Amino acid sequence: MADKQRYIGIDLGGTNIKAALVNTDTGEINATHSLPTNGRGGHDAVIAQMAKLVDEIITESGRTKDDVGGIGVGLPGSLDLEKGMTLFLTNLPGHWRNVPVRDQLSKWTNLPVSLINDARAMTLGEYKFGAGRGLDTACFTLGTGIGGGLVINGKLHLGFSGTAGELGHISVDFNGPKCGCGSRGCIEVFASGPAIAARGMKAVVQGHGTLIADLCGGDLNRITPELVCEAAKAGDAIAREIYDFAGMVIGAGWLTSSQRSILVASSLEGV
Numbered sequence: 507m508a509d510k511q512r513y514i515g516i517d518l519g520g521t522n523i524k525a526a527l528v529n530t531d532t533g534e535i536n537a538t539h540s541l542p543t544n545g546r547g548g549h550d551a552v553i554a555q556m557a558k559l560v561d562e563i564i565t566e567s568g569r570t571k572d573d574v575g576g577i578g579v580g581l582p583g584s585l586d587l588e589k590g591m592t593l594f595l596t597n598l599p600g601h602w603r604n605v606p607v608r609d610q611l612s613k614w615t616n617l618p619v620s621l622i623n624d625a626r627a628m629t630l631g632e633y634k635f636g637a638g639r640g641l642d643t644a645c646f647t648l649g650t651g652i653g654g655g656l657v658i659n660g661k662l663h664l665g666f667s668g669t670a671g672e673l674g675h676i677s678v679d680f681n682g683p684k685c686g687c688g689s690r691g692c693i694e695v696f697a698s699g700p701a702i703a704a705r706g707m708k709a710v711v712q713g714h715g716t717l718i719a720d721l722c723g724g725d726l727n728r729i730t731p732e733l734v735c736e737a738a739k740a741g742d743a744i745a746r747e748i749y750d751f752a753g754m755v756i757g758a759g760w761l762t763s764s765q766r767s768i769l770v771a772s773s774l775e776g777v
């Protein structure tokens with residue numbers, strides 16, 4: 507009899523599409539596989555790569571399509587969850603507005619497909635099988651942008667149009683540096699991956715005694731958030747300060763957004 511506890515999770519990235527065949531009850535990973543995204547070919551080429559990835563991972567795992575309950579796709583951007591379409595994807599070339607990824611991938615693979623924002627997917631993964639197992643939690647990804655997700659009362663909280671946990675463009679300083687979104691002082695300009703790397707570079711250029719300078723061997727281009735993290739883990743005070751600051755900014759944005767929610771809720775109650 508077919509085991510429908512196995513699902514394929516797909517992570518769409520700017521460079522690679524990664525997939526895993528997973529038992530969603532136990533978290534056991536049966537197979538992993540990846541292919542280049544082919545982003546320059548546009549959305550049809552990318553969805554075709556996803557379909558190819560699905561075929562290949564099933565073959566490699568020695569199973570058949572009958573063993574698979576469906577496909578969940580994590581996408582880097584905003585989505586129309588009801589229609590199964592993309593609204594806006596970051597880091598992918600071409601036009602991604604109103605692309606029916608769910609229906610097209612389902613047609614090409616003959617399997618049910620669900621879409622979710624990638625940061626929400628990560629949050630759910632951490633809640634079910636990772637660092638936040640069984641706990642109500644907030645997860646944040648500090649990449650080029652800042653993504654996030656919330657688990658409340660044991661359920662992934664999607665919120666209005668699936669955007670709950672998106673903190674990147676909440677302003678914590680109305681006179682702060684300009685952000686790509688047009689606003690000022692967004693969390694993203696202080697705590698994203700590039701912001702963390704930039705603070706590391708600044709510390710080296712200003713001649714602060716920091717392990718970051720040793721780790722990059724004097725080459726500023728080698729300073730990444732990972733390198734700053736390595737220095738912080740080794741106890742470097744400057745690197746720790748950079749991550750403490752990022753944490754503080756995220757915390758402040760979190761408070762701002764929850765206070766806003768309370769204000770909105772109370773004003774609605776007063777109507």
Ligand SMILES: [Zn+2]
Pocket residue numbers: 674675676685686687688689690692694
């Ligand atoms: Zn912004």
